[in-house]
Amino acid sequence: MILAELQGITKSYAGVPVLRGVDFAVRTGEIHALLGGNGAGKSTLMKILSGLVAPTAGQVLIGGRRLLSSQPQAAHASGLYLVPQETHLFAHRTVLENVAMGMPLPPRAYAARVAELARGLGVDLPLGARGATLEVADRQIVEILRGLLREARVLVFDEPTSALTPHEAGALFDRMRALREAGVGQVFISHKLHELRAVSDRITVLRDGMVVLSGPMARFSDESILAAMSPGLAAGAATRSVPPGGTGEALRLDGVSGEGFSDVSLALAPGEVLGLAGVVGAGRTELAETLVGLRPLAAGTVRLAGAPRPAAWSPRRAAEAGLVLLAEDRQRHGLFLEAANAVNLSSLMVHRLPLLLRPRREASRFEEYRRSLGIRCTGPWQAVGRLSGGNQQKVLLAKCLAVGPRVLILDEPTRGVDAAARQDIYGLIERLAASGTAVLLISSDFDEIVRLSHRIAVMAGGRLAGELPAGASPESIAALAFGAATAGRGVAAHV
């Protein structure tokens, strides 16, 4: 039985079509995978289904009845809930209030149920903690709990696993299977094909705002799905990068300690990609932010190309010295979402530009990167917040590259990015390394680490847990990342 249906949905923003006549349906007891490339329109389609965005043409049917008003309340009343890709938390409210806000009873009535659902996901989340204090992964858990608590008949998950560990993702999939048994219809958006295959019954692939493939999951091979998503992509997969040719040290850390990590020693040669693996909370982001001067350095020495880091340090000085960080959370720390593409591009080097900016020079600089990185947008003056996740990430990368870094720290460079853009970014990282840039690659995706790194360091519980050579298996990385996390707990308990 069809629970929710989209018929002939068309949506345009400022005359640019995002969706073109899309049909889509969710049935009872079915998990429907929705896949698509950069800006293919997946998120927009689901926002239309849940009443957050009004379609330009076409209609939304939930339980056979047409959804007239484009308001989330109407969709909720008909039993549909969307777990959005971007987390939206109430900073001043507790976790419990964040989850239960808008439910028919006061939050405390749901305390036991929310705690039970969280445990079911294998997460020990303090229900009294305020929203503002949560890290990315916990914020995502809160969004998921909101969806589970509402016991909707149709539940949409838009990239629910992008910040989760494999354990948590696995627990979520168990939960989704249980919901399927209970007859709930689910939509599952993810860029990770193996995740989609693990739970989905049916798949629909969008490309350029149109359905290019749809049917039972088992009927399609990975190759045919990837080919439908972006023709000409499947061929270039899994090429091992070359070992570094450069010598000397681009970056060296000796016994570096700071907020959230301690006693980290690493060396990085020009042209080398050093993978820094670990689970969320291992202290990698804190280390990266300390290196560029966003957090104070408590102990240890940092050398850039042999020269000790001066005491006065800031992201701008770091950039001048050739050290740049690509921030983990592009929405919160990476981009000025309301500002234009060209403005974002020059935001890290604006102090080098003339007092009066030359718009044409800015625009042409952006056009260079737009071509070389394949950024899809309407032009240099479009607000970066209007781009899709993958294209936003490319603009963020371009911003880092524009200052000509010799050491580039990439913190989760492909989070929330589709498979095609991911390939583009991998290619770019390889080209950068080949041209002599040293890259410190922070990622929780161990396949990604193995795919790109010349050497792999693993962090757990704020310490370096070990180092592995190129080609180490994702399992051996996971053993270090998770195994040492327990040891790290003993250490932390004494702090």
Add this chain to the structure above:
Amino acid sequence: MFERLLRNRVLSLLLVAGGALAVLGLLAPGFLTAATLGSVWSSALVLLLLSLGLLPVLLTRNIDVSGGSMLGLSAAVLGLSLNAGLGLAPSIALGLLTGLGCGLLNGLLVVGLGVPSIVATLGTLGLYRGLMLIATGGRWIENLPQDLKALAARGALGISPLGLATIALAAGLALALATRRGQWVAAVGDNREAARHLGLPVRRIEALAFGWSGLCAAAAGLVYAAQIGFIPNQAGTGTELRAIAALVLGGVSLLGGSGTVAGAVVGVVFLTAVDTALVFLRVPAYWNDLIAGAVLLGVLLLDGRVRLALAARDRAARLRHGHAGRDGAR
């Protein structure tokens, strides 16, 4: 214990205010009497009503700077009705309705037409004051009837009927904001997108907050007229900014989502107590603004420092928890 005190803005401000009053009591014997405190309360009423009206608006991450003009216009409607021979109750009702209408118009501009609240209410700040001047011909309204003034006269416990009504209103607002639906008001200002995703009636909540602000401004106008017995054509001018200052003092965030009725009350009483104390210490009146401004800045700077330090401690604790708790859970 000390840390809990520091974390609670209302309690710590109460402590500062109490300490300041105690020092004043020592410097100027006779200050700390029931009579002085009673006069602080009654001179705080107008500001308090305006602040209680503004609180929900700030909670939704909007602002309303037209409060002083709404106060003036509704007081003028009240005064003109009374002097035209209308009874006390219908005149008060007309005045309150005027305020409500003004507030809802603000809401319509912001919610319906999408005008940023600072722009919309700056516009109506002039508009409502202008309407008042046209209605009164620019003249003061005098000779208000005795039964209106009686509402502001001290009654039982040294509190006037209007004072009692204000206490009831504050308590009612505190209770309303604590309910399940009342929590939605702060939720809208905390994260509008989250509120939309969870299906809260965001626009209706915002519009109602503006309507409430107008209604409270009208009540402030009623108190103003009853207390001084006439209505000058600049009645209420500038009070809206003092109300914002009092709320900020009381820990209400201008960025929405955070603030309490208790904070609003303490902020207003503190600001008013400073004024009263200056009179008591025979400081020339033209010093008032300077000293009140310096006190406001001093408290906010100190509070900001304390809050930064607490946030740093929280962050450190979270990192420790992060390693011990989150990874350990796996």
